[in-house]
Amino acid sequence: MELAAIRSKTYQDSNKIGAERMQSGVSSCFHCGLPVPAELDLEVLIDDVNQPMCCHGCQAVAEAIVAAGHENFYRVRTEVSPTASDLLPEFLRDSEIYDVPEIQNQFLRSPGGDLREASLMLEGITCAACIWLNEQYIAGLPGVEQVRVNYATQRALVRWHNSQIRLSEILQAVQKIGYRALPYNPDQQQELHRRQRRQQQRRLAVAGLFGMQVMMLSISLYAGAWSGMEYNFQQLFRWLNLALTLPVLFYSATPFFISAWRDLSHRRVGMDVPVSLALGIAFGSSAAATVSGHGEVYFDSVVMFVFFLSASRYFESIARQRCAASIEQLVQSMPLVTTRLSPAGSAEEMVPAATLAIGERVLIRPGETVPADGVIIAGFSAFDESMLNGESIPLDKQPGDRLLGGSINVTNPLQMEVTAVGADTVMAEIQRTIERAQADKPPLARLADRVAASFISVVLLIVAVVAIFWMMHDAERWFEIALAVLIVSCPCALSLATPTAISATLGKMQAAGLLVKQGSALEKLNQVTHVVFDKTGTLTRGKPRLEQIVCNTEFEREHCLQLAAKLEQYSEHPLAKALLLETGAVSGDAVSQVSSIAGGGIRASIEGQVYMIGNVEFISRQAGAEIPSSWLEQIDRDAVTAVILARGDTAMAMFTFIDDLREDAGVLVETLQRMGKSVLLMTGDRKAAAQQVAELTGIDDYRAQMSPQEKMAAVQVLQSEAASVLMVGDGVNDAPVLSSANVSIAMGGASSLAKTSADIVLIANDLQAVAQAFDMAGRTQRVIKQNMIWALLYNFGAIPAAAAGLIAPWLAAIGMSLSSLLVVLNALRLIR
Amino acid sequence: MEIIYLLIPISLILLGLIVWIFLWAVRDGQYEDLEGPAHRILMDEDRIVDRQKNSRRGGAG
Numbered sequence: 071m072e073l074a075a076i077r078s079k080t081y082q083d084s085n086k087i088g089a090e091r092m093q094s095g096v097s098s099c100f101h102c103g104l105p106v107p108a109e110l111d112l113e114v115l116i117d118d119v120n121q122p123m124c125c126h127g128c129q130a131v132a133e134a135i136v137a138a139g140h141e142n143f144y145r146v147r148t149e150v151s152p153t154a155s156d157l158l159p160e161f162l163r164d165s166e167i168y169d170v171p172e173i174q175n176q177f178l179r180s181p182g183g184d185l186r187e188a189s190l191m192l193e194g195i196t197c198a199a200c201i202w203l204n205e206q207y208i209a210g211l212p213g214v215e216q217v218r219v220n221y222a223t224q225r226a227l228v229r230w231h232n233s234q235i236r237l238s239e240i241l242q243a244v245q246k247i248g249y250r251a252l253p254y255n256p257d258q259q260q261e262l263h264r265r266q267r268r269q270q271q272r273r274l275a276v277a278g279l280f281g282m283q284v285m286m287l288s289i290s291l292y293a294g295a296w297s298g299m300e301y302n303f304q305q306l307f308r309w310l311n312l313a314l315t316l317p318v319l320f321y322s323a324t325p326f327f328i329s330a331w332r333d334l335s336h337r338r339v340g341m342d343v344p345v346s347l348a349l350g351i352a353f354g355s356s357a358a359a360t361v362s363g364h365g366e367v368y369f370d371s372v373v374m375f376v377f378f379l380s381a382s383r384y385f386e387s388i389a390r391q392r393c394a395a396s397i398e399q400l401v402q403s404m405p406l407v408t409t410r411l412s413p414a415g416s417a418e419e420m421v422p423a424a425t426l427a428i429g430e431r432v433l434i435r436p437g438e439t440v441p442a443d444g445v446i447i448a449g450f451s452a453f454d455e456s457m458l459n460g461e462s463i464p465l466d467k468q469p470g471d472r473l474l475g476g477s478i479n480v481t482n483p484l485q486m487e488v489t490a491v492g493a494d495t496v497m498a499e500i501q502r503t504i505e506r507a508q509a510d511k512p513p514l515a516r517l518a519d520r521v522a523a524s525f526i527s528v529v530l531l532i533v534a535v536v537a538i539f540w541m542m543h544d545a546e547r548w549f550e551i552a553l554a555v556l557i558v559s560c561p562c563a564l565s566l567a568t569p570t571a572i573s574a575t576l577g578k579m580q581a582a583g584l585l586v587k588q589g590s591a592l593e594k595l596n597q598v599t600h601v602v603f604d605k606t607g608t609l610t611r612g613k614p615r616l617e618q619i620v621c622n623t624e625f626e627r628e629h630c631l632q633l634a635a636k637l638e639q640y641s642e643h644p645l646a647k648a649l650l651l652e653t654g655a656v657s658g659d660a661v662s663q664v665s666s667i668a669g670g671g672i673r674a675s676i677e678g679q680v681y682m683i684g685n686v687e688f689i690s691r692q693a694g695a696e697i698p699s700s701w702l703e704q705i706d707r708d709a710v711t712a713v714i715l716a717r718g719d720t721a722m723a724m725f726t727f728i729d730d731l732r733e734d735a736g737v738l739v740e741t742l743q744r745m746g747k748s749v750l751l752m753t754g755d756r757k758a759a760a761q762q763v764a765e766l767t768g769i770d771d772y773r774a775q776m777s778p779q780e781k782m783a784a785v786q787v788l789q790s791e792a793a794s795v796l797m798v799g800d801g802v803n804d805a806p807v808l809s810s811a812n813v814s815i816a817m818g819g820a821s822s823l824a825k826t827s828a829d830i831v832l833i834a835n836d837l838q839a840v841a842q843a844f845d846m847a848g849r850t851q852r853v854i855k856q857n858m859i860w861a862l863l864y865n866f867g868a869i870p871a872a873a874a875g876l877i878a879p880w881l882a883a884i885g886m887s888l889s890s891l892l893v894v895l896n897a898l899r900l901i902r
Numbered sequence: 903m904e905i906i907y908l909l910i911p912i913s914l915i916l917l918g919l920i921v922w923i924f925l926w927a928v929r930d931g932q933y934e935d936l937e938g939p940a941h942r943i944l945m946d947e948d949r950i951v952d953r954q955k956n957s958r959r960g961g962a963g
Contacts, residue, residue: 146944198941204941221938269926275924283917303903310910 099124101132101248102224103150105654117141131248138210138247140203147199151248165238165245167420168253169409173266174237177253183231185215188240190226192219193250200249207247211235226251238626263391268383277322277380280731281373284314288370308360311369325383343526345379345565352886371886378566408441410431411485417585426488434473435483442491449484459684464644498880503738527563529555534812536873551875558872563864563889567857570897575850578901582842583818583833591829594813595847597794601742602785604799605753605763608817609735609837612800614648614711614727620701621723630723634715637672637683640664644862645713645727646672671713683714688700689714695721708758733747734837741765743840752781752807781807788848797826798840815840846900853900856894864889 097106100114100121111851112123114132123129128190131151135143169174179187195201201219204226208217213234228240233478236672237253245370247258287307294304352375358366408423416434423441426432434440440453447632452464455477458709464480467473473486475495492498533555540548576586586592621627635653638646640661664674671684673692682693686705689695689785693716705712710726739749751772754761760774773784785795785807797811808814808828832839870886871877927933 201938203942214948218935219938220935221941265936271933273926276921279921279924280919283913284914300903303906306906306910613930 073426095121099128099153099730100144101128101151103154104153107654116144125153128248131246132301135203135207135248138207140206141491143199143203146202148196151196151200152194167238167243169236170242170420172405173422174757178237178695181229184231185229186232186237187227187229188237188253188297189256190228190244190251192224192226192244193252194248195365201679203247204244204249204251207243208240211243214240225254229869253477267388267391270380270387273322273325274377274380274384277318277373277377278316280314281377284311284318284369284373287311288367291367305360305363308369311367312360313359315353315356315369315372318373318376319349322380323349324782326376328377339704345375347526349375369885371890374887375566378570378890382566382569382573385577408438409435424492426491428488428491430488432486432488433478433483433485434486436479436481438474438479440473440477440479440486441493442488444475444486444490446471446473446474446490447485451482451484454480465502525865529865530874532869540875547875550579551873554872554875554877555869558868558877558886563861563893564858566890566893566897567861568854570894571850571853571857571900574897574900575846579843579846582846583836584843584846585829585831585833587829591813592847592850594794594829595796595844596851597724598747598796598813598844600748600750600788600793601796601798602750602781602788602811603751604771604797604807605751605755605760606729607796609751609763609767609801610731612730613727614645615730616652616725617728618726619723620704620720620726622698625722627723630715631725633676633681634683634713634723634725636661636676637664637674637681637715640674641666641672648727649713649725655844677811679717683713686712689716689721693719695719697721697724731763732837736767738837738841739769742844743768744842745844747796752776752784754778774867782810815843818826849900851895857896860896861889861893 098104099106100116101123103659104124106112106124112122112125112126113128114129114136115121116132116136123130123132131223135141143651165229170781174186174188176190181187192201192204195204198221205217205219208214208226208228211230214228214230216229217226230237230240239306241251241253270645286774287310291299291304291307293299294307326342326345326349330342333343352372355365356367356369356372359367408426409422410419410421410430411433412415412419412424413431426442432444434451436451446469448468448469449467450468452466453473454464455474456651472489475490490496533552536555537548537552540551562697567895572592575592579586604610619627619631621630631649631653635650660676661674662676665670666674671682671688671692673682674679675681682689684692686697686702690697695714696719696877697714699714701714701721704710704724708726712729713725714729715722715725742749748771749769751760751764751767751769753763753772753774754776755774757774760772764770764772776784788795789812794813795811797807797814798817799808799814800817808816813830814828815830815832818831819832830843864885868877
């Protein structure tokens, strides 16, 4: 049965009030885009038009926005806003805790007087207009001195007069316009990043600006060398260049010297050794030429080299930091305050979460985040652990079960005993893994390191040979010629070849929604022969959709659907939400005695009769209802997720849900197959489900019911057959496979663990980007190859000429600059 | 060519000024958010700015 037909029929039958709106399609909330319940009539006057609202929450938010004069928000926003909830008394109480000085110490700064400053994390931001609205609204509050929202991180820096407004009032004001703001404590790591970033910016600025000046004077010198130039002017320009190069060399280039020294003291030859050597030689010989008054100067090469190399390193570190920040959200999700219970369990007290100790008891209300790892001691509830494992369906937990800090309590309040805090929690472990991954330098750059290291050894050997040869044949010229060889072989272009290409690609891929964590992933992508996909959440959306309604003969379809919706509106379960998405919001007027039963479903009475909805087990156990065997067969055969509605002990209807395929999945598989890659599907799901997806996308090789270990083993078997495997996955169970594959991509909605294990994260959640990644990787590889070949050709071609004493010094200088410039320009082609 | 003795010092003073401005901009965090201002300039409305100024004046007085 077609769902659209069911839906429209339901609407026609249900109520006459909404009939006018229905003709122009389904009426949706002007604020959040959800369908408006037929019997609800809420409106807000926006830009002289009465706009429909789906709930009192959205109405209140829209009214607050209009009242503050920010209707413009609705004109410029590009995405609908999140559904607003009513301002809960709990939130009012909870936000007041942030006014307590003891707790404020964790995140507040006092720039002077009664001024206070704090960083707020904003939730619910969907587009640029949301940020604009928040900025305007907060800035309009009396007593707020300054507010600045960072678009990239969605964090706000607010400064206010403590005597005029309290922090809790600011937080509540944000809640009023439909967002959530929570103060957070920028940790030391972030502070360190910020300082590093600014240091790099300063170094880059000095190199660039002084470099321009040096370039200007150098061009005069080149022109002078061509057309003749008075000796005093030439010397003046050279001395000026020497002075202007000093800050570049001793400020901007210090990181290269420091890391070269570190390498040498560890008896290693890294990339920075030839870089430092090149800089030292070029500057040293130029300075000598300037002082003595004859010889060639290479100040322009020195500054340009420092500038380009600093720039490419700056962009690379920005890409890494951004990647880390996007994952760091989960660490910030730990609550600042929590409710501690006295040992007897009677008294409640709000305390900073950081002060919790092992063995203490805390109370966790629905909607609250678990403040530390622990064990349930009283109560039943469901927990959303999607922050940790990407699992969208909440897990039921009972006394004795383990709770992870950072997961969210969905249904009932309960008591927990703390078992691990701070650095010992699972969340902290994930963060450490992220940091390790971040510190890892791309192995591809290391390949260039090796090339440059062996190159520099060869060059030094050649210089020695040349020097000895000329000493024996023409003792007067040996120093001059040895110097020429050293300068001509300066591996500037070689050092720039890889980093410039990689940083250009990283920027381009970021814009396409691909976060590349390791530059080496680009190299490995080119070697991939097999692509393995996970099913749920990767090829499919990972969100259930109501597919079919099977009714017992004596009941009507629409009636069952309405009843189910009435019950399910009290559930937070994703299946319940999927069902409500089909019906729109329904009235809860006639529903009473609602109870949510852990691990099963909902029971409530409507018009004096007891109804239940839930999974098969729940219905047969709780309701004692007989479920038709044809339903059970269908569940088994089609491998569908099903929910059953029962009245008393009669099963009324079965609702089945499917996980939709992403629209672009088929196209992607086809594209990959055309590229000559073998595409495989490996899933933990049942065979029928796997087969269906495989057929729809055109994958021939699919394997079902695989455990994470089996997936890993299968990947290793492929690898032993000389295949290079790309794994695309999302769940926590994919983490081992993701790390064992040659290269891996995690979906944007993936669990943090999966994102940590993967080399590339798809932030746009758009599968098509996978094909784009291949394309970009191929182009990068080609550019790097071209760069390397050019650099080596130039160096090895010029060295014999210089060794023979044939290269005119001015030619060597121009050649050195041009070869580096060519490499950079070639890399820049990747950005287009 | 004697003009060079005037032009070079001028260019050096300009260089110093530009470097100072740049370092100030880095210190001020002007490079922390490169996307925001592009959106902000499109969405600012004079009316709202006026209203804000009024409220701020009201707050101070």
